[in-house]
Amino acid sequence: MKMTLRWFGPKADTVSLKHIRQIPGVVGVISTLFDKQPGELWTSAEVRALKAEVEAAGLELSGIESVNIHDSIKTGAAERDKHIETYIKCLTALGEEGINLVCYNFMPVFDWTRSDLAKERSDGSFVLSYDQAEIDKIDPLEIFASIEKMNDGHMLPGWEPERMARIEELFAMYKDVDEEKLFENLAYFLKAIGGVCEKYGINMAIHPDDPAWPVFGLPRIVTNQANLQRLISAVDKPYNGVTLCTGSLGSNPKNDIPAIIRSLGSRIHFGHVRNLIHHREGAFDEAAHLSSDGSMDMAAIMKAFHDIGFTGPIRPDHGRMIWEEQAMPGYGLYDRALGAQYLLGIWEALEKYGK
Numbered sequence: 001m002k003m004t005l006r007w008f009g010p011k012a013d014t015v016s017l018k019h020i021r022q023i024p025g026v027v028g029v030i031s032t033l034f035d036k037q038p039g040e041l042w043t044s045a046e047v048r049a050l051k052a053e054v055e056a057a058g059l060e061l062s063g064i065e066s067v068n069i070h071d072s073i074k075t076g077a078a079e080r081d082k083h084i085e086t087y088i089k090c091l092t093a094l095g096e097e098g099i100n101l102v103c104y105n106f107m108p109v110f111d112w113t114r115s116d117l118a119k120e121r122s123d124g125s126f127v128l129s130y131d132q133a134e135i136d137k138i139d140p141l142e143i144f145a146s147i148e149k150m151n152d153g154h155m156l157p158g159w160e161p162e163r164m165a166r167i168e169e170l171f172a173m174y175k176d177v178d179e180e181k182l183f184e185n186l187a188y189f190l191k192a193i194g195g196v197c198e199k200y201g202i203n204m205a206i207h208p209d210d211p212a213w214p215v216f217g218l219p220r221i222v223t224n225q226a227n228l229q230r231l232i233s234a235v236d237k238p239y240n241g242v243t244l245c246t247g248s249l250g251s252n253p254k255n256d257i258p259a260i261i262r263s264l265g266s267r268i269h270f271g272h273v274r275n276l277i278h279h280r281e282g283a284f285d286e287a288a289h290l291s292s293d294g295s296m297d298m299a300a301i302m303k304a305f306h307d308i309g310f311t312g313p314i315r316p317d318h319g320r321m322i323w324e325e326q327a328m329p330g331y332g333l334y335d336r337a338l339g340a341q342y343l344l345g346i347w348e349a350l351e352k353y354g355k
């Protein structure tokens, strides 16, 4: 396992590479070309520049999160093959620069969803929170305005204004796309990119849907052990893998995360590790990484990663906002640094005494 942090680049991120470099044990960052829209071409020169910037700070570019997928690919529209060609060129640019991990998601219209981006907890920290009862009160066409109002001007990955300006059009595109159709389109995409992935040794790591159930009547197909297994079997090649996100899968308390880790084994290419507090069905707050702060057993989760011999990158996923830090919701420096230390501590104990 190697410990990494997500980094949003010098323009959007309040956290610098220098600060990340100072977190003991963090060896790399997960980043992307944030100016790129889905369907836009990435060049080797752009990837090389990003990699050089990260390496100049004494870190490695451990992977890309994300190379976003154009809606025509997700909906199976006529122009999907053209967009798959572009995606293959983006992967080629990454492969040529030796980047071999790509996290992506296949969620329709919305990326992750929350009902509160800064819920105050009893200790004065602020966390992201989800309550289905609150989401049910929001017209899906208004959710962007609602998220924007909560966000205080920070960039929010997955909630880009350019995309949300087209929200009615997006809903119309997915009108006839049910779970089966979405799954077929995902398998079609994964088969089509097999050549370039195998040529450069690129591992594709799908991010689970967050939360792990249908929202606004849109289909969700990456939510539990059964559909993850179905997905890796549909294109049964090592490059077709998973980002094991404990917070997304764990939004549904019925998901047994250590069991899912063991069942996916070597098909896990990337780990997002964080903790949640469950209140009732469909309602949870994000928490500190420490097991006792939330509902999840983080030692059992890290032990499962250890047992499968996981060697890829893990990042502490979202953190709380603490110590008056002003940053993108979930992506401050302080609590993610605490989370990284805690996870590294569990890992050290597993390495020394976990055999």
Ligand SMILES: [Mn+2]
Pocket (backbone or CB within 6 Å): 207, 245, 246, 247, 248, 272, 317
């Ligand atoms: Mn995640």
